[in-house]
């Protein structure tokens with residue numbers, strides 16, 4: 001049996017002027033997690049916000065009572081230097097720090113040698129480091145990245161270096177409200193076949209119109225921004241996304 005459905009509305013589409021209430025409302029409407037998109041204007045061509053905003057919204061949502069529980073802050077780090085911000089986000093109240101594979105393997109433009117050693121890392125080092133800061137670790141791949149780069153990471157026998165979740169992007173990261181890329185679903189299916197109990201998240205263009213394909217492929221963690229925050233009845237959308245995943249387990 002695959003893991004339970006987790007519905008994670010992306011607050012990228014929430015009312016930023018009333019973000020605390022938007023966050024508590026979406027949990028009351030049946031959301032499992034909050035998906036928090038952090039963009040730095042380098043790794044992706046857009047910017048959002050940093051740890052101080054996460055600190056401000058944290059008191060509006062009760063901390064999860066167990067790993068992966070309701071109220072998990074799922075921080076999707078679309079940033080060029082993922083290692084540099086781990087401690088800040090832990091202090092701010094992040095529960096799951098999901099960095100991009102592509103950022104972890106590429107060298108970064110650091111200002112000083114000291115910065116460089118702080119920010120350059122490998123995916124396995126990153127996962128270990130996130131775990132050392134008492135957070136769950138997620139690893140994300142962009143549409144241009146083949147899924148087989150993850151086999152070595154997921155097959156690792158060193159438990160501290162194994163991610164708690166894989167995020168398969170179903171849009172090119174950077175903006176909400178884009179068209180779902182069904183071309184990415186074979187990655188999800190390949191992951192589900194190899195790892196029946198892995199949390200597999202899909203992000204980008206998920207809605208009532210696309211959830212069946214994603215759930216059929218084996219995704220269980222569903223990010224939806226515009227489909228939830230743009231809905232007349234967000235609770236109904238959240239329930240439908242959850243049902244679509246649950247009925248395939």
Ligand SMILES: O=C(CO)[C@H](O)[C@H](O)COP(=O)(O)O
Pocket residue numbers: 010012013035037076171172173174175176177178203204205206223224225226227
């Ligand atoms: O990571 C993201 C964009 O890079 C967002 O999480 C994603 O796009 C969600 O928005 P929507 O559901 O509207 O597509």
Ligand SMILES: [Fe+2]
Pocket residue numbers: 010035036037076203223
């Ligand atoms: Fe995201």
